[in-house]
Amino acid sequence: xxxxxxxxxxxxxGQLLIGLINGSFYALLSLGLAVIxxxxxxxNFTHGAQYMLGxxxxxxxxxxTGVGYWWSLLLAPLIVGALGMxxxxxxLKRLYKLDHLYGLLLTFGLALVIQGxxxxxxxxxxxxxxxxAELAGGRNLGFMFLPNYRAWVIATSxxxxxxxxxxxxxxxxxSYLRAATENPALVQAFGINVPRMITLTYGFGAALAAFxxxxxxxxxxxxxxMGADLIIVVFAVVVIGGMGSIMxxxxxxxxLGIIEGLTKVFYPEASNTxxxxxxxxxxAVRPAGLFGxxx
Amino acid sequence: MSVLKMAAxxxxxxxxxxxxxxxSDGVVKIGVLNDMSSLYADVGxxxxxxxxxxxxxxxxxxxxxxLKVEILSADHQNKPDVGxxxxxxxFDVDHVDAIVDIPNSGVALAVSAVAREKGKANLNTGAASSxxxxxxxxxxxxxxxxxxxxxxxGTGSAIVxxxxxxxxxxxxxxxxGHALERDTSEVVKANGGKVLGAVRHPINTQDxxxxxxxxxxxxxxxxxxxxxxxxxxxxxKQAAEFGIVKGGQSLAGLLVFLSDVHALGLQTAQGLIFxxxxxxxxxxxxxxxxxxxxxxxxxxxPTMDHAGVYAVILHYLKAVEAIKSDxxxxxxAEMKKLPTDDPLFGKGTIRADGRKIHPAYLFExxxxxxxxxxxxxxKLRATIPADQAFRPLKDGGCELVK
Numbered sequence: 001x002x003x004x005x006x007x008x009x010x011x012x013x014g015q016l017l018i019g020l021i022n023g024s025f026y027a028l029l030s031l032g033l034a035v036i037x038x039x040x041x042x043x044n045f046t047h048g049a050q051y052m053l054g055x056x057x058x059x060x061x062x063x064x065t066g067v068g069y070w071w072s073l074l075l076a077p078l079i080v081g082a083l084g085m086x087x088x089x090x091x092l093k094r095l096y097k098l099d100h101l102y103g104l105l106l107t108f109g110l111a112l113v114i115q116g117x118x119x120x121x122x123x124x125x126x127x128x129x130x131x132x133a134e135l136a137g138g139r140n141l142g143f144m145f146l147p148n149y150r151a152w153v154i155a156t157s158x159x160x161x162x163x164x165x166x167x168x169x170x171x172x173x174x175s176y177l178r179a180a181t182e183n184p185a186l187v188q189a190f191g192i193n194v195p196r197m198i199t200l201t202y203g204f205g206a207a208l209a210a211f212x213x214x215x216x217x218x219x220x221x222x223x224x225x226m227g228a229d230l231i232i233v234v235f236a237v238v239v240i241g242g243m244g245s246i247m248x249x250x251x252x253x254x255x256l257g258i259i260e261g262l263t264k265v266f267y268p269e270a271s272n273t274x275x276x277x278x279x280x281x282x283x284a285v286r287p288a289g290l291f292g293x294x295x
Numbered sequence: 296m297s298v299l300k301m302a303a304x305x306x307x308x309x310x311x312x313x314x315x316x317x318x319s320d321g322v323v324k325i326g327v328l329n330d331m332s333s334l335y336a337d338v339g340x341x342x343x344x345x346x347x348x349x350x351x352x353x354x355x356x357x358x359x360x361x362l363k364v365e366i367l368s369a370d371h372q373n374k375p376d377v378g379x380x381x382x383x384x385x386f387d388v389d390h391v392d393a394i395v396d397i398p399n400s401g402v403a404l405a406v407s408a409v410a411r412e413k414g415k416a417n418l419n420t421g422a423a424s425s426x427x428x429x430x431x432x433x434x435x436x437x438x439x440x441x442x443x444x445x446x447x448x449g450t451g452s453a454i455v456x457x458x459x460x461x462x463x464x465x466x467x468x469x470x471x472g473h474a475l476e477r478d479t480s481e482v483v484k485a486n487g488g489k490v491l492g493a494v495r496h497p498i499n500t501q502d503x504x505x506x507x508x509x510x511x512x513x514x515x516x517x518x519x520x521x522x523x524x525x526x527x528x529x530x531x532k533q534a535a536e537f538g539i540v541k542g543g544q545s546l547a548g549l550l551v552f553l554s555d556v557h558a559l560g561l562q563t564a565q566g567l568i569f570x571x572x573x574x575x576x577x578x579x580x581x582x583x584x585x586x587x588x589x590x591x592x593x594x595x596x597p598t599m600d601h602a603g604v605y606a607v608i609l610h611y612l613k614a615v616e617a618i619k620s621d622x623x624x625x626x627x628a629e630m631k632k633l634p635t636d637d638p639l640f641g642k643g644t645i646r647a648d649g650r651k652i653h654p655a656y657l658f659e660x661x662x663x664x665x666x667x668x669x670x671x672x673x674k675l676r677a678t679i680p681a682d683q684a685f686r687p688l689k690d691g692g693c694e695l696v697k
Contacts, residue, residue: 011512018504123595124336125525125558131536138538144508147536219536220501221528221558225333229501264496264505269468271505272497 014144015265016258021150023257024157025212029230030237030249031161032208035168038244039181039201042092043100045108046084047234048227049115050206053080054213056118059127059222069132069218076214077207084206088199111228118224126221135218153215160211161250168246177201236279242292252290322363323621325351325608326385328378328406329396329421331370334499334525337554339421339600343396344368345592346601350608360616367391371402373498378402379409386413392621393418393611396604400424400471410435415623416630418611420603423523423550424474425686428650432693435627436649437611440603441572443471444686446549447478449570449655449679454517454547455486462547463515464493465506465530467522472498475521475549491515500526503533511539523550528558535563552598556672561663564672572655572684573599573639574673580638596670606637607651643681648693655684 029051036044057076061067067075087110095102131149138147168174180187180194188194213227220226237256241248256275263274270277282290327347329339344366351364367385371378378397385391386409394410397403398421410417411433418437419427425442462483466472472495480490491513494506507530510518518539520530527548534546548555551569575585575596584605588597614629615621627649635643635651643653658673666672688696 008512011508014508015505018508021504022502119332119336123554124333124340125338125528125554128532128558128560128563130562138536145511145538145542147538149536150504219533221525221532223525225525226501229499261505264494265509268494268496268506272500 010143012265015261017144017146019258019261020254021154021257022261023254024154025216025230025253026234026237026257027161027250027253028157028212028215029209029234030241030253031164031246032205032212033234033238034241034244034246034249035164035208036202036205037238038246039168039177040092040198041096041100041181042103042202043107044202044205045104045231046087046111046114047107047205047209048229048231049111050080050084050209050227051213051216051230052115052118052224052227053083054210055129055217055220055222055226056122056213056224057210058214058217059129062129069214073211073214077210080210080213081203081207085199085203087206088202092202093195093199111231115224115228122224124223124225126223126226129217129222131218149218153219156215160208161253164208165246165250233275236275238289240275240279240282240289242289245289245291245293248289248291322365322390323393323612323615324365324367324385324389324391325611326382326389326391326394327366327368327396327604328371328381328385328394328402329368329398330373331368333373335373335398335421335523337558337595338524338552338598339396339398339604341368342588342592342595342597342601343421343604346588346597346605347395347608349588349591350605351612354609354612358616360612362612362616364612371397371399373399373402375401375405379405382406382409383413386410386415392416392615392623393626395419395607395611396421396600398422398600399469400427400474401469403427404431404470407431407433407436410623413623416611416626417623418607420607421600423471425478425691426470426474428646428648429686429691429693432648432691432695434649434695435623437607437627437630437645437651438649439607439651440599441570441655442650442685443475443478445572445655445684446475446570447482449657449684450547450549450568451479451482451519452486453568453657453677454545455483455488459517459545459547460486460488461515462488462490462517462519463510463513464490464519464521465503465510466493466495467498467526468495469498471523472521476519479519479521479549493521496522496526498522498526501529503530504537506530507534507537507539511537511542511544515544517545517547519547519549521549524552524555525558527551528555531559531567532563552600553596553670553672554598556660557596557670561661561666561672564660565662567660568657568676570655570657570679571599572653573597573602574656574658574675575670576673577656577675584638602639606635606639609637610635610645646688647695648688648691649695650685650688650691652681652685654681655679 054076058072135149184194241252264271347366369381393416395418400422403422417435420440423443425444427438464476466476548569556564618629631645640653645651657677
């Protein structure tokens with residue numbers, strides 16, 4: 001069997017695919033962050049908590065009302081998105097005139113509160129969430145056993161990412177949004193309700209996080225800490241991709257998943273630091289990130 | 296992440312203020328130091344504080360003692376530097392006399408060194424590394440509950456004897472995982488088995504698929520999980536997803552707590568074999584205590600760590616009462632002298648190296664059809680008598696053993 005650096009190529013394919021799967025979560029989450037930052041200029045630290053809320057929504061819907069995975073995939077983002085809009089209306093709105101740091105502090109504090117409440121109620125070892133029956137099992141690809149659910153995660157994530165990119169970069173609605181960030185007063189003068197658009201955008205970002213949370217629920221334990229562990233990595237992804245760049249965060253999300261996956265093979269001990277090493281290098285060479293425009 | 300640092304500093308400062316308010320002598324102060332918020336928080340966490348308070352109440356009620364006892368608690372965040380800093384502050388500023396629990400072997404070894412330097416009692420129930428009573432032993436340490444040698448011999452040899460003779464380890468990359476992998480490898484080899492490889496993952500990993508794929512490729516019959524808490528539950532859950540058990544390999548959870556089985560659910564956890572020194576459903580006394588504990592702990596049943604915290608504090612208070620002093624070094628010496636006797640672990644002793652000796656139990660997780668309801672999870676497969684459960688005194692390399 002052919003080998004690369006002592007690893008059989010077959011095994012390497014498997015690891016690349018795994019990296020791609022983890023990359024889909026990074027991409028989905030960093031996409032939401034990039035949308036919120038790019039259009040609202042808010043560094044949304046609540047994103048991890050919103051991801052966790054999505055997973056808990058799915059868990060509670062299943063256990064309290066018997067609503068299954070597929071409906072949760074629709075309902076959880078709607079619920080968390082609505083909560084997000086409430087947060088935007090009641091709190092974030094008051095901070096737009098201030099420095100970024102205030103938004104960051106508020107959302108960070110909110111994340112701690114939300115996680116604390118759930119930790120108090122559910123503990124930290126997590127709740128089980130069963131795989132939907134339609135996606136249980138898997139197939140043997142020759143070089144690895146691919147669970148059907150993970151294939152579904154990649155496909156859905158790519159579709160959602162590209163869809164979001166298309167809406168923001170290629171449609172009229174997207175152009176209003178982008179214009180509103182550049183010059184809200186002017187866009188308002190054209191008769192567009194800018195505050196409502198901003199609220200909806202924040203809600204959409206939060207809904208994306210919740211969507212990722214529902215996707216994650218059957219793979220990981222539904223755990224109050226699940227977002228806190230991920231959010232820092234996802235922030236690194238956004239910084240590497242370029243704050244606010246939609247395509248940047250999608251491409252970076254997937255590629256960092258792959259790089260992290262390869263690290264897990266060649267030097268597993270470093271697998272939770274490799275992303276930050278890359279971030280440091282990128283910041284030194286290109287402070288605006290790989291895809292970011294220097295402002 | 297300067298914001299995170301800032302938040303941590305504020306949290307630490309708040310903790311310090313609330314602790315300082317209770318400074319006084321003539322009080323036995325016991326600090327519960329553990330992971331309150333992350334992957335090991337259900338194993339010990341706030342439940343350990345509940346157990347500690349129960350121990351104090353029960354002791355004073357049973358003996359009509361005049362001792363004044365206070366319980367403090369703090370979160371070491373699984374960071375050795377945070378843990379030893381809290382220990383220093385507790386000993387120097389807050390006059391804490393004994394620290395209990397301290398899961399996470401990395402933190403436990405650091406705190407053990409601080410306790411020794413300050414002459415305070417270090418009553419460990421939460422950490423696993425057998426080095427605490429081996430090459431890193433201390434006259435101030437009592438290691439009450441379990442250790443990696445016990446886990447390795449209890450679970451490892453049972454599995455090798457039933458045909459699982461080739462192993463691959465998924466190891467948590469710090470003192471605990473390394474010790475558990477080392478001790479289990481020795482058992483596997485001593486019983487004629489072979490270790491085919493190991494992969495070291497960072498503590499608190501979410502996705503194990505890459506590591507599981509490597510384990511699958513090794514073709515080992517047994518995948519030994521030398522990790523704990525949420526790392527173990529995530530490994531087991533994802534191993535099922537990747538068809539590892541269906542493919543003919545079996546999983547050995549080397550350190551599994553009741554909270555882990557509860558989190559996994561019996562459907563996923565059934566058939567797992569592991570060793571513990573406490574289970575709530577062992578006898579009438581453990582059942583009665585566990586019901587009281589659960590009532591005070593939001594309905595959650597005790598893990599073996601909670602039981603350990605309760606029992607070690609009862610014994611510590613007996614020793615303090617006997618010598619009429621809360622001097623840490625003297626109290627630990629007295630704890631070793633007195634035979635132990637409590638409702639949860641029965642009669643036992645503490646050896647010169649600080650190792651508490653009691654029986655260990657090999658459990659198997661029930662099938663969903665065998666369970667009568669929540670927390671009815673374990674079947675007893677074998678009892679390992681106290682004199683065989685732990686590493687022989689002479690083999691540990693502890694300087695206190697002559």
